[in-house]
Amino acid sequence: MDEELKNLIKVWVSAIISISYCYYLPPRIKSGVPRFLSVSPVLALFLVLPLFFSSLHLSLITAFFLTWLANFKLILFSFDKGPLIPIPTNLSRFFCFTCFPIKVQQNPKSQNHLPKLVFAIKVAIFGVLLHLYGYRQNLSPTVLLGLYFVHLYLEIEIILTFVKVVVFISLGCDLEPQSNKPYLATSLQDFWGRRWNLMVPAILRPAVYAPMRRVSERKMSSGWALFPGILAAFIVSGLVHELLFFYMIREMPTGEVTLFFVLHGVCTAAELAVKKKTTVMQRWRLSPAVSRLITVGFVFVTGGWLFTPQLKRSGVVERFTYEAVLFVEFVKHKLFTLLAIKIVTS
Numbered sequence: 001m002d003e004e005l006k007n008l009i010k011v012w013v014s015a016i017i018s019i020s021y022c023y024y025l026p027p028r029i030k031s032g033v034p035r036f037l038s039v040s041p042v043l044a045l046f047l048v049l050p051l052f053f054s055s056l057h058l059s060l061i062t063a064f065f066l067t068w069l070a071n072f073k074l075i076l077f078s079f080d081k082g083p084l085i086p087i088p089t090n091l092s093r094f095f096c097f098t099c100f101p102i103k104v105q106q107n108p109k110s111q112n113h114l115p116k117l118v119f120a121i122k123v124a125i126f127g128v129l130l131h132l133y134g135y136r137q138n139l140s141p142t143v144l145l146g147l148y149f150v151h152l153y154l155e156i157e158i159i160l161t162f163v164k165v166v167v168f169i170s171l172g173c174d175l176e177p178q179s180n181k182p183y184l185a186t187s188l189q190d191f192w193g194r195r196w197n198l199m200v201p202a203i204l205r206p207a208v209y210a211p212m213r214r215v216s217e218r219k220m221s222s223g224w225a226l227f228p229g230i231l232a233a234f235i236v237s238g239l240v241h242e243l244l245f246f247y248m249i250r251e252m253p254t255g256e257v258t259l260f261f262v263l264h265g266v267c268t269a270a271e272l273a274v275k276k277k278t279t280v281m282q283r284w285r286l287s288p289a290v291s292r293l294i295t296v297g298f299v300f301v302t303g304g305w306l307f308t309p310q311l312k313r314s315g316v317v318e319r320f321t322y323e324a325v326l327f328v329e330f331v332k333h334k335l336f337t338l339l340a341i342k343i344v345t346s
Helices: 002-024 033-052 056-078 091-099 116-138 141-171 188-195 199-216 222-249 256-276 278-283 288-307 309-314 316-345
Strands: none
Touching: 002 033, 002 056, 002 091, 033 056, 033 222, 056 091, 056 141, 056 199, 056 222, 056 316, 091 141, 116 141, 116 316, 141 309, 141 316, 188 256, 188 288, 199 222, 222 256, 222 309, 256 288, 256 309, 288 309, 309 316
16 A cells, blocks of 8 residues: 555646646647647657556546547647636646646635535445445445446545635635536437536536537538437547556456446437427427436446456456455554554654
8 A cells, every 4th residue: 555655646747747747748749739739749658647656546537537538628728628728827737637627717705615525425435435434245246336436426526525625725726516416317319428427528518528529510501410420429438438447457458348338328429419300309208207217227227238347357346345445444453553653752
């Protein structure tokens, strides 16, 4: 664990140096391909940095902030697009806007108070999950897999909450929300576009969907050009998730995760095509309760079919839970040591 902490420091020092370079030099270069070439070494480095960790948690968190968010924002920045344009006023803001899902042009006075009760409940549930891992030998693989996804969701939420506090105090900005009650989604368009992992569509819209739609409009009407844009965004999302899986399990992709996103892209496009037929929608309009059941059920069924099998085969869930238990023991040891030192020196 101590070695991993040293790697963590090295990785984020490298990230700070790289983003500092992107702040000072590339803006002086013409936007487009020349600026993209100037930031490409940083893009390549951010693809490699998650491999410095043997820990699933640190590798995945680093990939989330650097390989996913920072790389896509720097690509948009190369073409004078995205949240880094206009360029933030100082290096610290540029770093935070690059690595974290920050809302642009946020008015500090409009900030809501942090939902302390909700955060406390999440921390409590997270603690219960860590306690349950002590009995993982008695839990079925399916239950462990469910705990893994809940754990991953809560871990990201807790980390982003701490980042939210630091960013708000230092910059007066807010973070993009991670999700918006995805269990209430009444359609796939609603689930992927407005409720689940909101920072992903916020990046994919300008980076993939909009360019693909503009290209498609040259050969088809604007009403139909959105479908190639949707499929392209889902395909890119699938490829990025394949990369995230590689960081976790260090095995070559099987294509199942990409197929999951391609399937959902096709179904979302088909759903939008049906919605264009107003007469069909008037005849077959479902109640919100039924729509939610069908939508969430479809996500779970297809997820169990295509998204999770590789995780089950690789044993990543067992490693993930083992790391969580090891981390708890490490924290307990450090706290006990600090307490002992305080008692001796007092």
